[in-house]
Amino acid sequence: GLNPLTLSLGTGDDFATLSSTAAGTSTTINAGSGDDSITVTSTDSSLAINTGTGVNFVNLSNLPGFNGAVTITGSGSDQLVLDESANHANATGSISSTQLTGLSPATISYTGISILTLTLGSGSNALSVQSSSANTVLSSGTGTDDVTVGSAAPADGGVMSGINGTLSVLGNESDTLTLDDSGSSTCKTSTVSAKRVTGLSPAPVNFTHLASLT
Numbered sequence: 253g254l255n256p257l258t259l260s261l262g263t264g265d266d267f268a269t270l271s272s273t274a275a276g277t278s279t280t281i282n283a284g285s286g287d288d289s290i291t292v293t294s295t296d297s298s299l300a301i302n303t304g305t306g307v308n309f310v311n312l313s314n315l316p317g318f319n320g321a322v323t324i325t326g327s328g329s330d331q332l333v334l335d336e337s338a339n340h341a342n343a344t345g346s347i348s349s350t351q352l353t354g355l356s357p358a359t360i361s362y363t364g365i366s367i368l369t370l371t372l373g374s375g376s377n378a379l380s381v382q383s384s385s386a387n388t389v390l391s392s393g394t395g396t397d398d399v400t401v402g403s404a405a406p407a408d409g410g411v412m413s414g415i416n417g418t419l420s421v422l423g424n425e426s427d428t429l430t431l432d433d434s435g436s437s438t439c440k441t442s443t444v445s446a447k448r449v450t451g452l453s454p455a456p457v458n459f460t461h462l463a464s465l466t
Contacts, residue, residue: 326364
């Protein structure tokens with residue numbers, strides 16, 4: 253195949269859909285200055301997405317199909333959607349302010365994102381949230397999911413000082429959420445309400461429809 257392959261979009265508000273990248277062909281998408289929408293459904297080689305300027309939307313669907321690493325460089329105002337909802341198997345993953353691992357065969361890395369949405373599949377999933385910079389929304393599937401927040405997650409002994417973007421966990425009544433700040437030596441005052449925890453991290457942690465909160 254070709255190596256490399258570059259697709260450059262124009263200055264308007266463009267819509268681009270990439271069904272896959274060819275094995276052995278590194279692919280780059282350069283968006284222009286418009287408000288662009290880019291959807292990718294799988295990769296078999298590395299993919300770089302540079303969104304340019306504007307307020308852009310990037311959708312990576314069917315995460316188990318991403319066999320090639322994805323690197324997204326956003327404008328600072330972009331929305332990134334990571335969709336695992338079609339996966340019915342149990343999965344274990346980790347998400348941070350810069351990357352997602354475990355839910356896809358290859359690593360998905362990102363910068364310059366203002367809103368990040370992750371939708372889990374219907375299996376029983378375990379997700380670690382180690383840090384956040386974008387406002388992050390985690391939506392569980394129909395299975396029983398365990399979400400652990402902390403810099404050392406899924407292990408104990410971490411801190412929550414890296415949660416700098418609001419984190420919202422949307423459960424399905426059977427999910428558990430664990431907030432781990434046990435490694436912190438800083439004196440903190442936290443407030444726990446029916447749908448929010450503040451004070452443990454720079455940004456609040458919101459939640460709904462959980463079976464348990466620890």
